[in-house]
Amino acid sequence: MGFAAVCPRPRNAAATRTAILDAAAKRFAAESYEQVGMRDIARDVGVDPALISRYFGSKEELFRAVLDDCDGDELMDGDRATFGERMADDLVYGPAKDEDLAWLLIMLKSAGSPKAAEIVQQAAIEGFYQPFTEWLGGEDAPIRARVIAGILMGIAVGRDLSGGMKLSPEECERMKALLAPMLQQLVDG
Amino acid sequence: MGFAAVCPRPRNAAATRTAILDAAAKRFAAESYEQVGMRDIARDVGVDPALISRYFGSKEELFRAVLDDCDGDELMDGDRATFGERMADDLVYGPAKDEDLAWLLIMLKSAGSPKAAEIVQQAAIEGFYQPFTEWLGGEDAPIRARVIAGILMGIAVGRDLSGGMKLSPEECERMKALLAPMLQQLVDG
DNA sequence: GGGGGTGGTCAACGCCTGTTGACTTAGATG
DNA sequence: CATCTAAGTCAACAGGCGTTGACCACCCCC
Incomplete structure (x- = not known):
């Protein structure tokens, strides 16, 4: 990270604007809004922190820009039958x-x-829940959408949480075998 | 909150020590480690922020004390059959x-x-994953424990996330009806 | 009733954060 | 080559944070 000195x-x-946006997206995907510092992002890009404020106005607007930039459609462009x-x-x-x-x-x-709460909520509803619910279709689609999203996020949290409890390769396979049909069933309705 | 002026x-x-511990637990259950300020907790209890540092040494140790104080055993003292x-x-x-x-x-x-990461990880493993896995028993207990914990946390996050999308009473019932057997099946194995 | 120690407060420090305005410099344009 | 605008830097500010040492005030005990 940060090859500013050499290049x-x-x-x-x-280009730098999108570089900032990219670096910010990576940071925000790994840490919470407050934890991500302007100076961190700036260092990643190889740029002065002031430039970010200059381009995006404020940290809050940068965050909004990140959410607007990458939407949650990646979940829905694969085959339905293999979602789980x-x-x-x-x-x-x-x-x-x-x-x-x-x-x-x-x-x-x-x-x-x-x-970041209001920004996140709006983006979550407009950028994820609504399209995902529509993509799901069928009975109780809003509920199934919420449960699926919840499971995805929850397992991701659990991964961070139980950092020391690494699973063996075969346990990973078993966990996968447990989750896949569960999620698939929720997609199918 | 904070009846310090009148009482x-x-x-x-x-007593004040446990009062601090209680207030801190409530705060930490609602916001993240960084967001909870010593001054916030102190205001809740009706006490000077300095006192907290004095009693617990540091914010980090206070957090550890909160985790040590309340353990995750509440999940396991009900009837197994009605867990879901x-x-x-x-x-x-x-x-x-x-x-x-x-x-x-x-x-x-x-x-x-x-x-807070290391503290959380240690507490999660010793105070939750291990006893819960043992309580679960049966095949692939560690995996089922992780999935259950993940679902519980994930749905809780989803509640905050989709703040605007309130569910109707009958939708709540349907969501409950969807989740309960799912969780129960994971408990039963 | 006057110590002494404990429970609690107060003011201040050092640190880190986001943001701003003035500045410098590169790079296309004439 | 000179120039002028846009791209980027720099230093500094204001505000919030956790923490510290000096400072009151209450209450028990002799």
């Missing part, structure tokens, strides 16, 4: 390829951060 | 009587707060 970054406003399998795999073997869950992780980490 | 609290070290029902009820209609889930909520909120 001084060409003077390109649009895919998600279970991401959950158990993540966060190696957390791209699918990144958006959900950002919500998760910063839910309950007073300054 | 100046008798001079009793032990009870938890589903708490999840859907909470946080009115969050006493059962309080301990899990503290973990949830402060998981991923660097300064």
Whole structure:
């Protein structure tokens, strides 16, 4: 992270803007709103912290921009029939390829951060719950959407929480085998 | 909260100590480690912030004391056969009587707060995962414990997250009816 | 009734955070 | 080559945080 010293970054406003957005997204997916510092993001990009405030106005608006930028549609573009399998795999073997869950992780980490709460709620409803509910369809779609989202986030939390209790490879497979049909059943209704 | 002005609290070290512990537990169950301020807790109890540092040494040690004080055994003292029902009820209609889930909520909120991470992990493993796994018993108990804990926390997060999307009373019942057998099946194995 | 020790307060420190305005510099344009 | 705008830096501020040492005040005991 931060190759600023070796590569001084060409003077390109649009590129640095998206670089900031990218770095911020990664940070916000790993830590909560308050924990992510402007100076951290700036260091990742190789830029002065002041520039971020300059481009985005404030930390709050930067956060909003991150949420607007990446939406939660990644969950829904795979095959319906393999949803449970895919998600279970991401959950158990993540966060190696957390791209699918990144958006959900950002919500998760910063839910309950007073300054970010309203932004998160709005983004969660408009950017995730509503489209996901529609994608699900069928009976009690809103409820199933909430339960699925809850499980995805909850297992992700549990991963952080039980850091020391590593599972053996076969246990991972068993956990996956437990989660996949559970999630698939919720998708199918 | 904070009736300090009207009732100046008798001079009793032990009582104020537990009062601080109680107030801190409530705060930590609602907000993350960093968000909870010594001054907030002090205001709740009606006491000077300095006193807390004096009694517990530091914020970190206070947090540890809170986790040591209340353990997660509330989940396991009811009837096994009604576990799913009870938890589903708490999840859907909470946080009115969050006493059962309080301990899990503290973990949830402060998981991923660097300064609290190690404390949380240790407490989670020793105070929850291990006894709960033992209580569960049967095949793949560690995995089932993780999944159950994950679901409980995840649904709790989802409640905060989709603050605007309130469910109708009958939807609440349907969600409960969806969750209860799911959890019960995980308990039964 | 005057010590002494404990329960509690007060003011202040050092640190870290987001933000701002003035400044410097690169890079295209004439 | 000179110039002028946009890209980026720098130093500093105000506010909040946890923590500390010096300071009152109550209450028990002799």
